[in-house]
Amino acid sequence: MxxxxxxxxxxxxxxxxxxxxxxxxxxxxxxxDACTQYLGEYQADKELLEQCRKDLDLNRPAHERxxxxxxxxxxxxxxxxxxxKTKISTIVGDRVKNSLLLAFCxxxxxxxxxxxxxxxxxxxxxxxxDLVISTLAIFAMTIPEFVSATLLILVFSIWLxxxxxxxxxxASAPISExxxxxxxxxxxxxxxxxxxxxxxxxxxxxxVMSSDYVQMATLKGVPYWQMVFRHALPNALLPAINxxxxxxxxxxxxxxxxxxxxxxxxxxxxxxxxxSDRDLPVVQSxxxxxxxxxxxxxxxxxxxxxxxxxxxxxxxxRK
Amino acid sequence: MSSSSFIDIQNLSVGYTSRSQKIIKVLRDVSLTxxxxxxxxxxxxSGSGKSTLALAAMGYFKRGLRALNGSVHFNNINMxxxxxxxxxxxxxxxxxxxxQNSGQSLTPTMRIGRQIAEALRLHSDLSxxxxxDRIIEILSQVRLPNPAALINRYPHELSGGQQxxxxxxxxxxxxxxxxxxxxxxxxxxxxxxxxxxxxxxDLARDRNMAMLYVSHDLGAISRVCDNVVVxxxxxxxxxxxxxxxxxxxxxxxxxGLLTSIPRLKQxxxxxxxxxxxxxxxxxxxxxxxxxxxxxxDDQCRTTSPPLTRLESAESIRxxxxxxxxxxxxxSQKVKQRxxxxxxxxxxxxxxxxxxxxxxxxxxxxxxxSNSPPPPATVDNININIEKGETLxxxxxSGSGKSTxxxxxxxxxxxxxxxxxxxxxxxxTAKVEDRPSMNLRQIQMIFQNPDDSLNPRHTVAQILAQPLxxxxxxxxxxxxxxxxxxxxxVRLGEHYLSRLPSQLSxxxxxxxxxxxxxxxxxxxxxxxxxxxxxxxxxxAAVLDLLNVLKKERGTTYIFVSHDLAVVKAISxxxxxxxxxxxxxxxxxxxxxxxxxxxxxxxxxxxxxxxDPDTAPTLSADDVVELSPPAxxxxxxxxxxxxxxxxxxxxxxPAQTSIQASNQGHVIHCHIPLKELH
Ligand SMILES: Nc1ncnc2c1ncn2[C@@H]1O[C@H](COP(=O)(O)OP(=O)(O)OP(=O)(O)O)[C@@H](O)[C@H]1O
Ligand code: SF4
Ligand code: SF4
Ligand SMILES: [Mg+2]
Numbered sequence: 002m003x004x005x006x007x008x009x010x011x012x013x014x015x016x017x018x019x020x021x022x023x024x025x026x027x028x029x030x031x032x033x034d035a036c037t038q039y040l041g042e043y044q045a046d047k048e049l050l051e052q053c054r055k056d057l058d059l060n061r062p063a064h065e066r067x068x069x070x071x072x073x074x075x076x077x078x079x080x081x082x083x084x085x086k087t088k089i090s091t092i093v094g095d096r097v098k099n100s101l102l103l104a105f106c107x108x109x110x111x112x113x114x115x116x117x118x119x120x121x122x123x124x125x126x127x128x129x130x131d132l133v134i135s136t137l138a139i140f141a142m143t144i145p146e147f148v149s150a151t152l153l154i155l156v157f158s159i160w161l162x163x164x165x166x167x168x169x170x171x172a173s174a175p176i177s178e179x180x181x182x183x184x185x186x187x188x189x190x191x192x193x194x195x196x197x198x199x200x201x202x203x204x205x206x207x208x209v210m211s212s213d214y215v216q217m218a219t220l221k222g223v224p225y226w227q228m229v230f231r232h233a234l235p236n237a238l239l240p241a242i243n244x245x246x247x248x249x250x251x252x253x254x255x256x257x258x259x260x261x262x263x264x265x266x267x268x269x270x271x272x273x274x275x276x277s278d279r280d281l282p283v284v285q286s287x288x289x290x291x292x293x294x295x296x297x298x299x300x301x302x303x304x305x306x307x308x309x310x311x312x313x314x315x316x317x318x319r320k
Numbered sequence: 321m322s323s324s325s326f327i328d329i330q331n332l333s334v335g336y337t338s339r340s341q342k343i344i345k346v347l348r349d350v351s352l353t354x355x356x357x358x359x360x361x362x363x364x365x366s367g368s369g370k371s372t373l374a375l376a377a378m379g380y381f382k383r384g385l386r387a388l389n390g391s392v393h394f395n396n397i398n399m400x401x402x403x404x405x406x407x408x409x410x411x412x413x414x415x416x417x418x419x420q421n422s423g424q425s426l427t428p429t430m431r432i433g434r435q436i437a438e439a440l441r442l443h444s445d446l447s448x449x450x451x452x453d454r455i456i457e458i459l460s461q462v463r464l465p466n467p468a469a470l471i472n473r474y475p476h477e478l479s480g481g482q483q484x485x486x487x488x489x490x491x492x493x494x495x496x497x498x499x500x501x502x503x504x505x506x507x508x509x510x511x512x513x514x515x516x517x518x519x520x521x522d523l524a525r526d527r528n529m530a531m532l533y534v535s536h537d538l539g540a541i542s543r544v545c546d547n548v549v550v551x552x553x554x555x556x557x558x559x560x561x562x563x564x565x566x567x568x569x570x571x572x573x574x575x576g577l578l579t580s581i582p583r584l585k586q587x588x589x590x591x592x593x594x595x596x597x598x599x600x601x602x603x604x605x606x607x608x609x610x611x612x613x614x615x616x617d618d619q620c621r622t623t624s625p626p627l628t629r630l631e632s633a634e635s636i637r638x639x640x641x642x643x644x645x646x647x648x649x650x651s652q653k654v655k656q657r658x659x660x661x662x663x664x665x666x667x668x669x670x671x672x673x674x675x676x677x678x679x680x681x682x683x684x685x686x687x688x689s690n691s692p693p694p695p696a697t698v699d700n701i702n703i704n705i706e707k708g709e710t711l712x713x714x715x716x717s718g719s720g721k722s723t724x725x726x727x728x729x730x731x732x733x734x735x736x737x738x739x740x741x742x743x744x745x746x747x748t749a750k751v752e753d754r755p756s757m758n759l760r761q762i763q764m765i766f767q768n769p770d771d772s773l774n775p776r777h778t779v780a781q782i783l784a785q786p787l788x789x790x791x792x793x794x795x796x797x798x799x800x801x802x803x804x805x806x807x808x809v810r811l812g813e814h815y816l817s818r819l820p821s822q823l824s825x826x827x828x829x830x831x832x833x834x835x836x837x838x839x840x841x842x843x844x845x846x847x848x849x850x851x852x853x854x855x856x857x858x859a860a861v862l863d864l865l866n867v868l869k870k871e872r873g874t875t876y877i878f879v880s881h882d883l884a885v886v887k888a889i890s891x892x893x894x895x896x897x898x899x900x901x902x903x904x905x906x907x908x909x910x911x912x913x914x915x916x917x918x919x920x921x922x923x924x925x926x927x928x929x930d931p932d933t934a935p936t937l938s939a940d941d942v943v944e945l946s947p948p949a950x951x952x953x954x955x956x957x958x959x960x961x962x963x964x965x966x967x968x969x970x971x972p973a974q975t976s977i978q979a980s981n982q983g984h985v986i987h988c989h990i991p992l993k994e995l996h
Pocket of ligand 2: 615620
């Protein structure tokens with residue numbers, strides 16, 4: 002078990018390292034460098050270019066700069082943005098906080114709702130509650146996010162005037178100031194993720210409910226709800242862990258469309274802005290952060306599955 | 321009503337509504353009665369409705385199915401009139417079920433102890449202390465070793481036999497008066513099966529229970545049941561005492577079932593019942609068995625025969641049950657002799673000093689755990705297989721049979737030793753590295769055709785794969801060749817467009833065989849190819865393999881845990897225990913004295929469909945996790961163990977001196993002449 006855990010952590014770490022190397026060399030390989038990209042037509046101005054390169058320390062060999070960047074990243078120092086004045090960690094830090102806030106709220110609403118709806122539709126399969134909820138879920142999944150977002154803005158903020166339609170709070174504002182502006186993006190996000198998770202939970206519940214052990218539990222006299230809670234659900238929810246993890250990683254990795262539609266200052270929008278500003282150092286840092294989030298969330302999900310599934314648990318303790 | 325039986329099912333029909341809104345019957349007017357202290361065996365092919373009937377006795381129907389008419393009474397309670405809560409009080413209490421596949425019937429996320437406790441809590445009101453003692457008591461009652469430790473295990477941490485015992489323990493927890501058993505020993509090793517059947521017999525006698533024992537294994541039925549009910553296509557076709565039925569079955573179908581069972585004493589292959597039963601919903605005019613019956617005449621095809629009670633207290637659904645003797649003689653003619661092998665003396669496949677281990681030697685694992693590696697799973701296998709020979713490999717589960725096959729096929733790399741093809745080519749360990757020619761020469765057929773056939777490919781696509789790969793066939797050539805292959809496995813051209821889900825178990829296995837033969841292999845590895853099949857289908861598949869061998873001189877390695885099946889098809893048999901060779905020789909010699917002590921145990925446990933024989937159980941059926949590091953592999957269970965010599969020294973290979981038993985080798989410290 003401990004061997005397994007260490008191996009997974011090591012693997013995760015190696016993945017992040019590899020990703021950082023790939024990101025870094027990918028950007029190195031682009032024609033020109035951060036400064037020529039940034040300055041665009043002004044790069045003809047040799048002085049400006051030199052100044053910029055000096056600010057960003059671009060004159061040293063790549064491997065030295067990588068070592069410095071990677072070393073800094075580990076301690077939370079991501080270097081300077083391309084203007085040479087702002088620290089990336091300050092810009093990015095706020096955005097990470099905001100993205101976390103959005104993801105957390107969406108999870109808080111979406112995951113319990115998804116599990117409950119998934120269980121209900123699974124247990125009452127092919128009957129009224131299932132038909133209604135499943136149809137709605139398919140709608141939620143197939144309508145593009147920007148359409149549903151726009152619709153919700155139209156209804157709740159323009160017609161009814163209940164909720165603000167876009168976020169005007171600045172990126173560095175404290176969490177409390179994001180309410181109630183954050184509510185509409187949270188609703189859209191939870192709808193989408195809820196639909197995905199719910200459908201997965203539903204099919205897993207249906208599988209388990211037709212399994213031999215559920216039939217056996219019934220035939221040994223276990224009352225219905227005890228059977229559902231003791232025998233069926235613990236098994237049905239195991240495969241949900243990984244889907245939930247993927248969804249969380251997706252949420253944390255910046256949900257670009259939603260952030261743009263609602264003008265929400267999260268990681269996704271920062272990424273878009275950085276790309277259009279040709280701010281390569283920032284792009285590079287965001288890519289690294291998103292990769293790390295993916296690795297961590299998946300690691301957590303695998304560990305959780307291992308703890309919750311006795312089969313996996315013994316496989317790893319025995320060996 | 322007090323005169324009625326304990327379990328009393330009358331004229332029960334069960335069915336479902338199909339997509340086209342037609343009512344499809346799965347059981348048709350079935351009646352069955354069981355009294356206290358009586359045990360009834362329920363026999364029939366897969367899909368004949370055995371499980372449906374057993375579950376109906378509990379008032380339970382699988383999703384979609386429902387009772388159409390008829391009644392089900394248990395202890396004078398109308399089981400079809402109760403609501404869910406009332407049913408749950410009876411289920412698992414007075415009336416308990418032991419399921420078809422206990423491995424999948426135990427909840428994987430709950431510990432054994434909790435699952436038994438749950439059953440106990442629902443059907444008794446013991447105090448907490450008495451409660452824990454009772455769980456231990458029940459577990460020891462089903463003869464599970466070390467119950468106190470077992471209750472903390474999860475189902476997957478037990479062997480198949482142990483899981484089955486836990487399922488029995490769970491059923492006993494409710495102090496049942498009636499037990500329904502759905503194939504409780506199918507898929508278990510012979511020794512385990514024999515032990516469990518003895519246990520069930522004892523329990524039934526001690527508690528004066530009523531038992532319904534569902535099985536397609538007539539050997540098991542003859543061991544535990546007083547009476548037998550034979551079902552065919554959702555109908556009862558015969559009821560009678562098991563003695564009468566097994567010795568002289570009066571229904572042509574029951575007769576066919578019996579002749580399709582391979583027996584140890586028989587030299588011929590079992591006789592297959594051709595054709596297949598009608599599917600539920602298929603229109604049946606006249607007798608449902610008419611298409612497969614040698615006695616069928618015009619009357620049979622137009623009028624459906626009633627269930628008639630004979631003077632001998634049997635009930636038979638057949639117009640011509642008095643002519644059953646003709647059947648016995650007519651079928652004698654078709655008995656197939658095992659295809660004779662041409663003695664070429666050429667070795668096709670040589671296994672030299674083969675050793676295989678599953679233990680991982682990963683760097684981190686070794687670094688972090690300092691226990692010595694366990695002994696190799698398979699060790700020291702030296703066998704030369706001649707061209708056109710069929711080598712049978714037998715042994716209990718865990719004896720390494722499949723491991724050896726997978727190594728030959730290149731799916732596992734051996735730790736040591738080599739595999740020599742045609743005396744000169746040493747096969748590379750990994751299948752990826754083998755030249756396509758060698759891949760073609762060795763083909764494997766698996767136990768479960770459901771797993772080995774891609775469910776989304778049609779039969780045509782399945783067969784086209786090897787034909788394209790090895791012979792670059794396409795277009796009309798490909799089609800013609802595919803049709804020919806299908807004909808060889810006795811399937812028609814119209815099967816080409818079918819998907820595996822549209823085939824029966826036996827047909828699927830035939831397609832798998834056709835695919836293997838598409839490559840025109842020299843060696844075919846058969847891994848428990850008939851274990852998932854009904855006896856009648858099994859006989860057909862054995863027959864087919866035999867015919868192909870005769871026509872093409874193919875070499876087989878045939879793995880099975882069923883000793884009678886191995887005897888029926890093999891020229892030579894090797895007995896394995898814990899991945900080590902115990903005995904090898906011509907099959908007649910291995911199935912005769914002198915026996916290796918392990919072979920003796922295995923043969924003793926075989927259940928024959930004969931009410932006059934009883935198995936002898938000379939060794940426990942404990943499952944060993946890894947072989948002993950030195951000495952004889954069988955030392956821990958051997959009933960004839962000599963002492964320290966067996967623990968410390970590898971037993972010598974003793975060769976039989978009789979000329980007729982050439983090549984018969986027994987690995988044991990006991991001298992040959994004492995091994996009788
Ligand atoms: N839920 C269901 N809905 C519709 N048909 C079913 C259902 N369950 C079983 N059947 C059909 O009912 C028939 C009888 O099935 P049953 O499981 O009772 O057979 P069995 O004799 O126990 O077979 P086996 O030996 O394979 O266990 C089969 O044709 C099967 O396809
Ligand atoms: S009734 Fe006719 S077809 Fe049916 S089993 Fe008897 S002889 Fe065969
Ligand atoms: S060598 Fe000893 S333990 Fe092994 S089979 Fe012979 S008598 Fe039994
Ligand atoms: Mg069944």
